[in-house]
Amino acid sequence: MEAQDAFMIVPQPFQYQGSKRALAPMILRFLPAKFQRLVEPFAGSAAMTIACAGRGRASRFWVNDLNKPLAELLNLIVNRPEELADEYAKLWKGEAAEAIEQFYTVRETFNRTQDPKLFLYLLARCIKGAVRYNADGLFNQSPDKRRLGTRPDTMRQSIIAASMLLRGKTIATSHDFRDVLAAVEKNDVVYMDPPYQGTSGDRDSRYLAGLSFDDFVTALDGLNSRGLRYAISYDGRTGEKRYGEPLPAYLNLSHLELEAGRSTQATLLGRDDQTIESLYLSPALASDIGVLPKVTRHHAGQAILV
């Protein structure tokens, strides 16, 4: 970890499954020192964007997510932080039984209205920030019965801090990732963290939308032919168990393995399995930052060739 990261407090208004908050400092080592705009087509909680803005690495940001209330929530955090914090304070309940009842009421209203302010409350209150959707696209995750969710004053501070980093520099949209990639420009750096690929054919209840492997590969090929700089968090492994279909060699990506720590499962079983997350760099990005196209593993600042 770089010295500046140890002292950096990066605001994260809501928890989100697959959030790259913890890994962001390591991923940022493989982006150029300074660049004009970071584009996140699969933004989720926008952890990379916030980390990048906090370190002054880019001057403009484009966050996008196909999940519309999520994209609208990001927009509210950036542009209407006080209003959002006020609404959260109104919804939040400090007493356990009341909080559980409130969760189900808000969830029912959210499923009818898709109001992003209600979505913030659900994300703060649901189990591990792990959103779940049923086959009809309705939010069906349960409340965390042991915690009450972020307290309103902490939420306000965090939303305002994120807004201060991003306001006037950021656009938030809700398009399919391909529409975003079509509008990417030469000076941009794109960071992609697509949804986890389950067994092929399975609907992933963890996100509102999934994506097809072939569409993703075609889009990457298109970016390569335009000579664009991009990085992808794509697959990984825990111990010897791999997940994610391999990206084709003809894309000529540099593959880095980042040690993300011990998996919760391994810790429970008393094993020492490391979770390794892959990061792929496009040929243009690798040549810009000087990474050779071969597999390297990174841990606490050192690169080990494997």
Ligand SMILES: C[S@@+](CC[C@H](N)C(=O)[O-])C[C@H]1O[C@@H](n2cnc3c(N)ncnc32)[C@H](O)[C@@H]1O
């Ligand atoms: C792994 S999460 C991103 C997590 C994010 N890196 C963070 O730190 O919070 C993937 C996101 O992609 C979004 N998504 C799924 N399919 C998409 C598509 N076709 N276009 C754009 N976004 C999509 C999902 O809604 C989800 O929020």
